[in-house]
Structure formats: C-alpha cells, structure tokens
Amino acid sequence: MMLSRLADSMFWIGRYVERADQTARILDVKLQAITEDAALDVQEACAGLYAIFGITDVADADRTVQRVLDRLVTDRRNPSSVAGALQTARENARGAREMLSTEVWESLNTTTLGLPRGVRPSRMHGTFQYAKDRCAVFTGLIESSMTRDEAWLFCRIGQQLERVDMLARNLQAHDLEQATDASTVTLLRSCGAHEAYIRSYRGRVRSTSAIEFLLLDSIFPRSAVHCLAELDAALETLAKLHGSTFDRVGTAEPSRRIVGQAQASLRFRALEEILTDFDQEMEQLQLVTGAITRGLGSRYFDPDLT
Numbered sequence: 001m002m003l004s005r006l007a008d009s010m011f012w013i014g015r016y017v018e019r020a021d022q023t024a025r026i027l028d029v030k031l032q033a034i035t036e037d038a039a040l041d042v043q044e045a046c047a048g049l050y051a052i053f054g055i056t057d058v059a060d061a062d063r064t065v066q067r068v069l070d071r072l073v074t075d076r077r078n079p080s081s082v083a084g085a086l087q088t089a090r091e092n093a094r095g096a097r098e099m100l101s102t103e104v105w106e107s108l109n110t111t112t113l114g115l116p117r118g119v120r121p122s123r124m125h126g127t128f129q130y131a132k133d134r135c136a137v138f139t140g141l142i143e144s145s146m147t148r149d150e151a152w153l154f155c156r157i158g159q160q161l162e163r164v165d166m167l168a169r170n171l172q173a174h175d176l177e178q179a180t181d182a183s184t185v186t187l188l189r190s191c192g193a194h195e196a197y198i199r200s201y202r203g204r205v206r207s208t209s210a211i212e213f214l215l216l217d218s219i220f221p222r223s224a225v226h227c228l229a230e231l232d233a234a235l236e237t238l239a240k241l242h243g244s245t246f247d248r249v250g251t252a253e254p255s256r257r258i259v260g261q262a263q264a265s266l267r268f269r270a271l272e273e274i275l276t277d278f279d280q281e282m283e284q285l286q287l288v289t290g291a292i293t294r295g296l297g298s299r300y301f302d303p304d305l306t
Helices: 004-036 042-052 065-074 082-095 102-114 121-145 150-172 181-190 194-201 207-216 224-241 254-267 271-276 278-301
Strands: none
Touching: 004 042, 004 065, 004 082, 004 121, 004 150, 004 181, 004 278, 042 065, 042 150, 065 082, 065 121, 082 102, 082 121, 102 121, 121 150, 150 181, 150 207, 150 224, 150 278, 181 194, 181 207, 194 207, 207 224, 207 254, 207 271, 224 254, 224 278, 254 278, 271 278
C-alpha cells in the first residue's frame, strides 16, 4: 500500500493541474468577452469573475482586467491562480518523484518554469493557450506512461473532483434569468464544451439545454455526472485494493456514498427541479466535493486522525 504522504501528494497533483487548466479556460473566454464588449461594466464583470473563484471582497482598484491577470494568472503565491496551482502541483510532484515517470515530472517542471511572471491583456490569450496545452500534455502523459496503480488512481480522483468543483462554480455564476445566447455560448466555451454541445444538440444554443448537457450528459468527459461516475469507479477500485469495498453493515465506504448520492440527485430528478433553486444546487455540489476530500483525508491521507 502507498504511504499516506505519497497518496496525498498524488491527489493534489491531480487537483492542482486540473485547477490550472480550468482557471485558464474560464479566464481566457470571459476576459476576452469583457475586453471586446464596450458596453459592459468592467468593474462589475471582473467582480463576477472573482466570485467564481471564491473571492468576494474585492477592492475597486482590483476590478480591472490587469488586476485579474495579476491575481488569478501569474501570482505564484496564490494556489488558485494558474501559475500558483502549477507551482503547488510541482512542489507535490517533487515530494512524490518516485511515483511519477520521468516524462511526467519533466513536463510539469517545464510547464511551471515556462509560465511568464507577468501578462498584459493584449497577450493574455497566448498565456492561456500555453497553460491549457501544457496541462493537456501532462494529462496525456499521466494516461499513457503510468501504471493504473494507487498513484494513478489518487491523481485521477483529484482531477475528477476538481473538475466537478470548478464546473459547479462556473455554473453558479451563470444567471439563468438574464441568460442570452451569447452568455450561454460563453459558458459552454469556458467549460470546453461548445463544440461538443453543438454536435449533440444540432441547433440553437439554449441556456437550459446547455446546463442539461454540462450536468447530465453521460458521455461528455467534463459533465458532472460523467466525472462523478469516473470518481465512483476509481474509488471502488481503490477500496478493493484496500480490501474495504463495503463497511461492516454492507454499505459503501463514506466517500463512495457521497458520490453515489450526488449522482442520484442529478440523474434521477427532472431538470426543472434542479433549475428551481439552481444556485443552491451548485452550492451543494461544491459542498459534496469538500466532503469527499475530507473523507479521503480521514481514510487514506491522515488515517491516524480517525
């Protein structure tokens, strides 16, 4: 069995690389929309962008495109920024070096060192594209060069968990009542889902259809239900490796129960019911990711605390 320290490192490598990728996707699309729409209130739009990442107390001076870039792209001290997330992933990779192939380590190292220390709005797209491309290289190398053992499973779990959390945050910021075709396209593009949506629905972009696709499409790899299914499969395999698929009374271990309940809540209710209190539903999905993280911590990362 893996040391808890190594398991923890692999989990957070997966989460932080995915966080960097998702943050770059969201900012690339939404900052472009802000800079191109002359009628938009830039301060209000930037405040809304900060809110996606859990930053709500923002000074007026920080509500500019340049300050968003400084705080959410290049600030290496902020683990929620693109550079900060990759820096933290690299630090975790250094501590779990024996678990990673040389290609994976060199890819992550090169990516982190290659990010610029400062970005101007006129050059931001190139930086976002670099981050997305390099995160894709890292993910591809993880998939193609690592044995499907515990190390891979923890990295995979971290990736899928972060993807669900970031999707919920992005959807929570989408105003259903004020949604337009343009804002819905922006949402889909920021989730890397626009082209996949068009292929699936073959028609006009509608807000409710977009949300249905992002939450419930079982074959789109970035949808909530697909990520939750991948999480469940990885957790089941992990539990089997530890000989504890079920507890003493025949129920799944805590993290799997939480994942199963979240899946059922999405899959077996009408979309209209989910949309009724959509903000609360997305808040609950974020709470689910936090509960799963704590469950993994008590089960695998800090078992002495239980």
